[in-house]
Amino acid sequence: MSSYLSIEQVGVSFDTERGPYVALRDVNLKVARGEYISIIGHSGCGKSTLLNLVAGLLRTTTGAILLEDREVSEPGPERAVVFQNHSLLPWLSVYDNVKLAVDKVHGKTRSRAERRDWVLHNLALVGMSHAIERKPGEISGGMKQRVGIARALSMEPKVLLLDEPFGALDALTRAQLQDKVMEIQTRLGNTVIMITHDVDEAVLLSDRIVMMTNGPAATIGEILTVDLPRPRNRLTLADNPTYVKARAAVMEFLYARHAINKVEAA
């Protein structure tokens, strides 16, 4: 069966001092175009590893990853990544950070003025128009994460990869950014894979939640479809039965069936 993005029988093992460490085994997932997927699992289970495989930053040991039926073999702007700790270049202004990406990705196809407008457009999209001349060191964590998202969006990726994008933020900023990302995704129809360890975040944002078992040799334990209409509103969802059920199912998976202490005790 062919699909937009497909992860087929993927396994990864790392060479370590204590011999090979099998991080992932037999991971299979098909993602449709425009779908919003969350990957949830306990810390260290291999979520980032899986995301880096899709990004092409890591190579699979076994199996393959196909995007539009072509094998992913190296990183590229059509699979843009928003890294966990924003990874903006501290010596460039907010504007120049996005411009670096825009010039590189659209340098051959767009004029200078078009590229300038495109940088500004993407910064406006994440609500950062007011601080384009600031350096990353001069803005808050939430703002840095916004710029990271603007930089990724500006590449017009086929798949947007988010590695715990809101993990380091306070609850209020986090909620604001989640709404922003939802709004942008609804508007642009991006295909998104997002790592999270926050159950509410996963349920609120995703079309499907991929739940991973604990490592070593982690794999996908269960996939939950979240059947909630969009646009979604966090206030009215709080006592929506579908929302509550989905939330309970993910909690049950994480804290009853795959509780982390079982692994640590072993």
Place this chain on the structure above:
Amino acid sequence: MTVQTEQMPKSLAGLPGRLLSLDRAAVLRWLRRRLAAIVPPLVMLVLLLGLWELLCRGGHAPLPPPSQVIHDTWDLISDPFFDNGGTDKGLFWQIAASLTRVAQGFLISAVVGISLGVLIGQSSLAFRGLDPIFQVLRTVPPLAWLPLSLAAFQAATPSAIFVIAITSVWPIILNTAVGIRNIPQDYRNVARVLRLSGPEFFFKIMLPASVPFMFTGLRIGIGLSWLAIVAAEMLIGGVGIGFFIWDAWNSSLISEIIVALIAVGIVGYILDRLIGALGDLVAGNVKS
């Protein structure tokens, strides 16, 4: 003392604007800060000179007191630009000759040091191969290289330049390498996702990320160069502040030695500040 002098350029830069606006309170504040910076070292200097004068007065001490030094060397101090041919030249020409050698040697070591630093910073194979060798070689004292380089080059000036280069290259290599190795993996990943080419990666990410480290190395390097040139010139002769000192010693002109030492100290200090300021300037464009 370091802190005070670092403030100086900034305060000076702000002064004209403030004077124009005739902001008297600001001018007074500025003056007070300047005085607070200048007065303590000046007082210490006077005290030390007084102590020296007291200790060496009366002709029994082996070293001349400051008043004697100034008296003996007034010709030297008052006219740094005389040139009587041979090595009999004013302090300006002596220091200029030394600085020329340092500039040549330091330029070589900066280019070689940064290149090798980038190499061992980027390639862990090169690091494993070269780092132990560098660690051993960098402990060799500057002058120990001189006989070998004289044998190799068969001439004084290239040998002196080689000694400068080999002395100052190690901190440049090692600091550059540390800077490169410290580039966060995230920045590299950004570059890979964007498919930056080699040169793009070098200029847009590697250089700005490691430039503060490079300048730390360059600053240590220029200090070592200046240490080494004075010692090397004592041995190779010719025009230069090192041989000037040696020559003065051979002629028992102790006062001239003292004046030359002060000149060496001041020039070394200026070199250090110069590279430091350049580093701050570049890093200022690079960091926050």
